Amino acid sequence: SQQGEEDPQALSIQEGENATMNCSYKTSINNLQWYRQNSGRGLVHLILIRSNEREKHSGRLRVTLDTSKKSSSLLITASRAADTASYFCATDEQGGSEKLVFGKGTKLTVNP
Amino acid sequence: DTGVSQNPRHKITKRGQNVTFRCDPISEHNRLYWYRQTLGQGPEFLTYFQNEAQLEKSRLLSDRFSAERPKGSFSTLEIQRTEQGDSAMYLCASSFRGDGYTFGSGTRLTVV
Numbered sequence: 001s002q003q004g005e006e007d008p009q010a011l012s013i014q015e016g017e018n019a020t021m022n023c024s025y026k027t028s029i030n031n032l033q034w035y036r037q038n039s040g041r042g043l044v045h046l047i048l049i050r051s052n053e054r055e056k057h058s059g060r061l062r063v064t065l066d067t068s069k070k071s072s073s074l075l076i077t078a079s080r081a082a083d084t085a086s087y088f089c090a091t092d093e094q095g096g097s098e099k100l101v102f103g104k105g106t107k108l109t110v111n112p
Numbered sequence: 113d114t115g116v117s118q119n120p121r122h123k124i125t126k127r128g129q130n131v132t133f134r135c136d137p138i139s140e141h142n143r144l145y146w147y148r149q150t151l152g153q154g155p156e157f158l159t160y161f162q163n164e165a166q167l168e169k170s171r172l173l174s175d176r177f178s179a180e181r182p183k184g185s186f187s188t189l190e191i192q193r194t195e196q197g198d199s200a201m202y203l204c205a206s207s208f209r210g211d212g213y214t215f216g217s218g219t220r221l222t223v224v
Contacts (some may be wrong), residue, residue, distance in 0.1 A: 035213075040201075040220075041218070042116075042118075042215035042217045042218050043155070043203070043205075043213075043215040044215070045212045045213060045214065048211055048212050088155075097167070098143065098167075098210040099157040099168060099170075100145075100155075100213065102147075102154030102156070105154050
C-alpha cells in the first residue's frame with residue numbers, strides 16, 4: 001500500500017516560476033524524503049527531513065514538515081527546464097522497518 | 113565508485129520463462145533494497161538486505177520471486193514462470209545507514 005499522497009498529480013509552470021508540491025501521509029514517521037525521477041530512469045535523492053525538523057533547505061529546494069498534519073511540502077524556486085521530472089515523497093514508519101513507502105508522485109513540467 | 117549498477121537495462125521475455133536481474137550496490141553500503149514500479153505509480157517495496165541477511169520481504173514478493181545477496185555484495189532478483197503482470201521497472205537501491213537511498217537506473221521487464 002502507498003502511504004504518501006502527492007498533490008497535485010501534475011503541475012505545469014514557466015521557467016523562472018516557483019513550483020510547490022505537497023505530500024500527505026498516514027502514520028507516524030522517523031523521516032520523510034523527497035526524490036526526483038526523470039522519465040524512465042532511477043530515482044535521485046533530493047532531501048531528507050527528520051520528524052523533529054520543521055524546515056530544511058538545499059540549494060533551490062525548500063522542504064517543510066508538519067507532523068501534526070502529517071504533511072510535507074517541496075518548493076523549487078526559480079525553476080528550470082531541467083527540473084522537469086516526477087517528484088515523490090517517501091516515508092518510513094516510526095518503529096517499523098527501514099523500507100520506504102512512496103506516493104504516486106507529482107509530474108512537474110517546466111516550460112522554457 | 114560509479115553508483116548503483118543494474119543489469120540488464122531492458123529485458124523482454126516470454127510468459128512462463130525465468131528471468132534474473134543483477135544489482136551492484138555502492139561498495140560501502142551495507143543495505144540493499146529492491147523495489148518495483150509500474151507506470152504512473154511510485155516504487156513499491158519488495159525486499160531488503162542488511163549485509164547478506166534478507167531482513168524483510170513484501171507480500172508482493174510471491175513464491176515465484178526470490179532474491180539473494182551472497183557475501184553481502186551484489187544481489188540478484190529472480191522471477192520464475194513470469195506472468196504479464198510482472199511487467200514493470202525493477203529498481204535496486206543501496207544505503208549506508210538507511211537514510212537517503214541511492215537508486216540504480218532500473219531494469220525494465222516486459223513479459224510478452
